[in-house]
Amino acid sequence: xxxxxxxxxxxxxxxxxxxxxxxxxxxxxxxxxxxxxxxxxxxxxxxxxxxxxxxxxxxxxxxxxxxxxxxxxxxxxxxxxxxxxxxxxxxxxxxxxxxxxxxxxxxxxxxxxxxxxxxxxxxxxxxxxxxxxxxxxxxxxxxxxxxxxxxxxxxxxxxxxxxxxxxxxxxxxxxxxxxxxxxxxxxxxxxxxxxxxxxxxxxxxxxxxxxxxxxxxxxxxxxxxxxxxxxxxxxxxxxxxxxxxxxxxxxxxxxxxxxxxxxxxxxxxxxxxxxxxxxxxxxxxxxxxxxxxxxxxxxxxxxxxxxxxxxxxxxxxxxxxxxxxxxxxxxxxxxxxxxxxxxxxxxxxxxxxxxxxxxxxxxxxxxxxxxxx
Amino acid sequence: xxxxxxxxxxxxxxxxxxxxxxxxxxxxxxxxxxxxxxxxxxxxxxxxxxxxxxxxxxxxxxxxxxxxxxxxxxxxxxxxxxxxxxxxxxxxxxxxxxxxxxxxxxxxx
Numbered sequence: 075x076x077x078x079x080x081x082x083x084x085x086x087x088x089x090x091x092x093x094x095x096x097x098x099x100x101x102x103x104x105x106x107x108x109x110x111x112x113x114x115x116x117x118x119x120x121x122x123x124x125x126x127x128x129x130x131x132x133x134x135x136x137x138x139x140x141x142x143x144x145x146x147x148x149x150x151x152x153x154x155x156x157x158x159x160x161x162x163x164x165x166x167x168x169x170x171x172x173x174x175x176x177x178x179x180x181x182x183x184x185x186x187x188x189x190x191x192x193x194x195x196x197x198x199x200x201x202x203x204x205x206x207x208x209x210x211x212x213x214x215x216x217x218x219x220x221x222x223x224x225x226x227x228x229x230x231x232x233x234x235x236x237x238x239x240x241x242x243x244x245x246x247x248x249x250x251x252x253x254x255x256x257x258x259x260x261x262x263x264x265x266x267x268x269x270x271x272x273x274x275x276x277x278x279x280x281x282x283x284x285x286x287x288x289x290x291x292x293x294x295x296x297x298x299x300x301x302x303x304x305x306x307x308x309x310x311x312x313x314x315x316x317x318x319x320x321x322x323x324x325x326x327x328x329x330x331x332x333x334x335x336x337x338x339x340x341x342x343x344x345x346x347x348x349x350x351x352x353x354x355x356x357x358x359x360x361x362x363x364x365x366x367x368x369x370x371x372x373x374x375x376x377x378x379x380x381x382x383x384x385x386x387x388x389x390x391x392x393x394x395x396x397x398x399x400x401x402x403x404x405x406x407x408x409x410x411x412x413x414x415x416x417x418x419x420x421x422x423x424x425x426x427x428x429x430x431x432x433x434x435x436x437x438x439x440x441x442x443x444x445x446x447x
Numbered sequence: 448x449x450x451x452x453x454x455x456x457x458x459x460x461x462x463x464x465x466x467x468x469x470x471x472x473x474x475x476x477x478x479x480x481x482x483x484x485x486x487x488x489x490x491x492x493x494x495x496x497x498x499x500x501x502x503x504x505x506x507x508x509x510x511x512x513x514x515x516x517x518x519x520x521x522x523x524x525x526x527x528x529x530x531x532x533x534x535x536x537x538x539x540x541x542x543x544x545x546x547x548x549x550x551x552x553x554x555x556x
Contacts, residue, residue, distance in 0.1 A: 091471045091504030098463050103469030133499070162503075184514070187458045 081198055082106040084125040087160065088134040092183075092225040096129060099187040100194070113137030117145055120152045127198055129181070129190070131160045132168050155278065156191060156201050160185065227254050229419050235262045240422040240442040242388075250386045250439040251318075255291050260328035263291050263300075264445050266314040266384040267320035267361070268339065282311060283318070297324045297333045298371050301361070308362035317360040321384050323445060325423065326445070330377060330447070336370040337361045339404065340387050343410040347379030351411040353403050367374045380447040383410045388440035389429055405429065410444075418446040448549055453509040464508075465553050471508055472547055475501050479543070480490075482536050486529060493530060495524035501539065513542045 083105045087093045093109050102108050108123055110116035114137060120128060128146070139159060146152040159172040159180040172180055178197055181190055229238055235254045243250065249270075255263035265287055269279060286304040295303070301322055308318070319339040326334050334342055338360035345351040356370025363416035383406075390402045408429045413421040422442035430440065472494035478497045485493035502517035520535040 089500050089504050090474050091467060092507055094455075094470050095467055095504075095507055099458060099465065102463075135496070176452075183503055191458075342506075 080104060080106040081127070081419075082108065082125040083194065084108045084110065084116065084120055084123065084128045086110045086113070086134075086139070087131040088112060090161075095187070096190065099191065103191055103194075105194075107282070113139075113142040113145075116142055117149075117152070120146060120155060121149060124151065125155060126201065127194060128155055129160060129194070130157050130159045130177075132172065133162070140171060140175060142175060143172070147176045151217070156197050158197060203230065226252065230254065232363065235264075237264060237416060237445045238417070238419040238422045238444045240426045240438045242426070246288045247306065250388065250441040251283060252411070252443050253284055253287055254442055255287055257291055257324070258293050261293060261326050262445075263287070263297070264323040264325070264382070264384060264443060265320065265365070266322075266339070266386065266441060266443055267318045268386045268388075268439075269318045270316055270360075274447065279308075279312065285306070291324075297322055297335050300368060301335050301337060301369050302367065305367050306365055309365050312362035317362040319360050319387070323382055323384065325376070325445065325447065327447065330375060332374050332376045332382065332447075334370075334372045334374075334382075337367075340390060341387065341405055343383040343385075344374075345381040345383065345410050345414065347377060347381075351407045353407050376447045378447050381410075381414075381421075382445045383422070383425065384445075385425075385442040386440060389426065389442060418444050448510075448546070450549060450553065456509060461553070465550060467508060468541065468546065468550050471504055471510075472543055472550065475504065475539075475543055479540055482532075482539075486532050486536070489529060491524045491527045491529055494529060495521050498524060510545075510546065513546075516542065534551060 085093055085096045085098055085100070085107060087096070088111050089109065093111060097107050108119050108125055109262065110119050112134060116130070119125075130139045130142060142159050146155065156178045157176065159168070159177045160183055161168050161172065161180050162183050167221075178200070179193055181193055183267040188395045226241065229235075232254050235256065237254055239252060240249070241252070248391055250266075250268050252264075252266040255265065257263055266444065267283060283304070287306055290300045290303045301320075317338075320337045321337040321342055322337075323332060323342060324335075334343070334354055334356070336354075336356040336358040337356050341353050341355045343351055345352050354372060356372055357368070358370035359367040361367075385406070389406065406425075406429065413424045416424055422444045425442050426440060426442075450464055450468070451461055457464065458508050459467070478501050480498045482494060485497060499516045502514050502521055503519060505511075506514040507512035516535055516538050520532060520539070523529065523532065523535075
């Protein structure tokens with residue numbers, strides 16, 4: 075990512091003189107300008123540079139402005155970018171079609187630079203005001219990470235994080251998600267989330283969550299701050315009524331300090347090296363619905379050999395029919411305790427096995443993660 | 448045709464404007480060559496497109512005479528009337544030469 079903070083504008087016009095004219099006046103006015111002379115290169119630039127605004131000529135050979143905006147609106151990465159059409163005076167139909175396709179405004183040709191600047195400023199302000207800038211930030215995340223985030227980390231990839239995981243997904247892109255963050259050499263973050271419902275396409279959301287975790291868990295943020303920032307962006311991008319529950323454990327191995335955050339998720343289990351395992355019950359709102367949220371937090375001293383287990387509610391649901399909630403938690407607590415002698419890499423699988431002997435009949439995704447201090 | 452005034456009305460420095468004019472001359476002359484070819488092929492659609500392009504950039508730079516001639520050519524071509532097209536192309540060419548003459552009085556940057 076570059077550090078250029080100027081607002082950026084993509085100009086698309088097949089006429090080189092118009093392109094140069096717009097480029098000159100917008101650059102003079104302090105914008106960062108990208109130019110494209112045809113539709114395909116415009117879409118490529120838009121997807122790659124994520125400009126804050128696009129000025130798009132309607133009449134272009136091959137792929138015209140209508141086609142370009144249709145494709146921009148179809149692409150999750152560019153759909154939130156406001157588009158202003160450049161159109162001839164008499165093209166009323168073109169203007170109307172432009173609005174229908176999602177353009178925010180049009181500028182009539184021949185245009186006057188001052189008018190262009192005024193409209194550009196207006197729409198950038200509107201865009202900021204309506205938060206579509208935040209949304210487009212989120213869109214950027216989506217696109218950037220779509221490919222890589224499908225990948226879940228493994229203990230082999232991060233041996234220094236000392237964790238083990240059991241992951242069983244009903245579908246390719248399951249509703250459960252976990253990640254392990256190397257925040258510094260001695261600080262690690264362990265995150266586990268469960269998206270509500272399998273009917274929604276969660277793959278892009280898991281990608282967003284992964285990217286958000288990476289961005290918002292630097293050492294300067296307290297875990298609670300990290301979760302709140304992630305929640306704020308998720309609240310912008312989650313489909314209506316959808317949410318996720320999550321728990322986050324941040325461990326400072328050097329300071330032997332653990333901070334636990336719970337966002338509407340089943341409680342983590344703490345298994346000290348000696349002594350009884352403990353259910354870490356905390357209140358907390360879910361992620362991705364409201365901006366003003368409360369998350370449960372707990373800070374504790376830990377010792378080498380202590381373990382924490384995070385899991386999704388699929389682990390509980392297999393027990394749900396027979397028992398009440400507290401009984402189920404107790405069963406899980408005891409299972410976590412019982413695998414004490416197993417290495418942390420295989421302990422989660424064993425817990426899943428204990429609780430769900432018929433794993434193939436599972437009706438929900440299940441993930442269990444164990445962390446050892 | 449005062450470049451200084453045209454530049455000022457566009458909110459540009461003179462050197463920015465002359466750079467645009469140079470680009471305009473280059474692309475418009477290339478368009479004129481293509482216009483002649485299109486005319487030889489009696490390709491009214493292509494004539495219309497090229498005239499539209501010249502009209503657009505001329506209009507934006509404030510060369511309204513030229514934009515008007517190009518507009519006439521575009522309208523005629525839209526009605527599949529190419530009878531006076533060669534004459535209009537000739538006029539466009541002369542007007543471009545005129546602009547070139549004015550441009551040459553400014554220092555090349």
